[in-house]
Amino acid sequence: METARQGLKFYRFPNLARFPEVVHGIFTRRGGVSAGPFASLNLSFAVGDEPELVQENRRRIIQALGLSALAGADQVHGLKESVLHAGNPAPAYEIPEVDILITQTPGLGLLxxxxxxQAVMLYDPEHGVVANIHCGWRGQVAGILEKTVVRLRKNFKTQPHRLIAGIGPGLGPCCAEFRHFRQEFPRQFWQYQVRPDYFDLWQLSRDQLCAAGLRPDHINLAGVCTKCNPEFYSYRRDGLTGRQGAVIALRLQR
Ligand SMILES: [Zn+2]
Incomplete structure (x- = not known):
């Protein structure tokens, strides 16, 4: 589902878009001010782009979604989470070593x-909690999606079958090549091999969410491959490149 606000084009998951109290966006690389390999809506301070340009790009996202602040982290393919009440305290500051962002604070965008x-978004409509997860293959191996659901149950009494989920763009089965999968993937992942050395990591995330107790009909899958689609940054395609953003927040009350 495509939409545009303040000159920024982004995508939304139909299931999350049904909830007026939630705002979210899957942004592309278009609509920002960064140049060269980072053109143009790069949101990462860690790839060599000019910090002032990244800040302007983030400001545009805040404006497009009507947020009060944005919280982002130094993502490290780990399992740590942070429950957030405010945005990053300074420009160019990132929360250290966190891959799971959670909040109940309206207006605070989780980037x-x-x-x-993949970025995987979760919304608990019963308790008013949103989460955003950095889900790469290492996170999938470590069970990061299930870990997030367990944490939501413990901290917020979330019932997994009430959770609404969106799995964002990422490497598709067309491009997710893992030549060393026998060393990198546990045996139960091998069933996701679609042809020699290629894996369906989208279906894997979907199945992992279901195993954590989510209803299949509560899960939307973008089904967009970042390497195939020039609208998106792809590390596998370009090496030196930027990072696009996926953001979810509770709507700021006006
Ligand atoms: Zn592809």
């Missing part, structure tokens, strides 16, 4: 940056 990894 996951990616260029081939």
């Amino acid at each position: 996951i940056k990616q260029a081939d990894c």
Whole structure:
């Protein structure tokens, strides 16, 4: 589902878009001010882009979604989460070593940056909690989606069958090549091999969410491959490149 606000084009998941109290956007690389390999809506301070340009790009997202602040992290393919009440305290500051962002604070946008990894968004309509997860293959191996659901149950009494989920763009089965999968993937992942050395990591995330207790009909899948689609940054395609953003927030009350 495509939409545009304040000159920025972005995509939305139909299932999350049904909830007026939630705002979210899957942004492309278009509509920002960065140049060269980072053109143009790069949201990462860690790839060599000018910090002032990244800040302007983030400002545009805040404006497009009507947020009060944005929270982003130094994503490290780990399993740590942060429950957030305010945006990053300074420009160019990132929360250290966190891959799961959670909040109940309206207006606070949770930013996951990616260029081939998935961003997976969760919304608990019963308790008013949103989460955004940096989900690469290492996170899938480590069970990051289930870990997030367990944490939501513990902290917020979330019932997994009530959760609404969106799995963002990432490497598709067309491009997710893992030549060393026997070392990198546990045996139960091998069933996701679609042809020699290529894996369906989208279906894997969907199945992992279902195994964590989500209803299949509550899960939307973008089904967009970042390497195939020039609208998106792809590390596998370009090496030196930027990072696009996926953002979810509770709507700011006006
Ligand atoms: Zn592809």
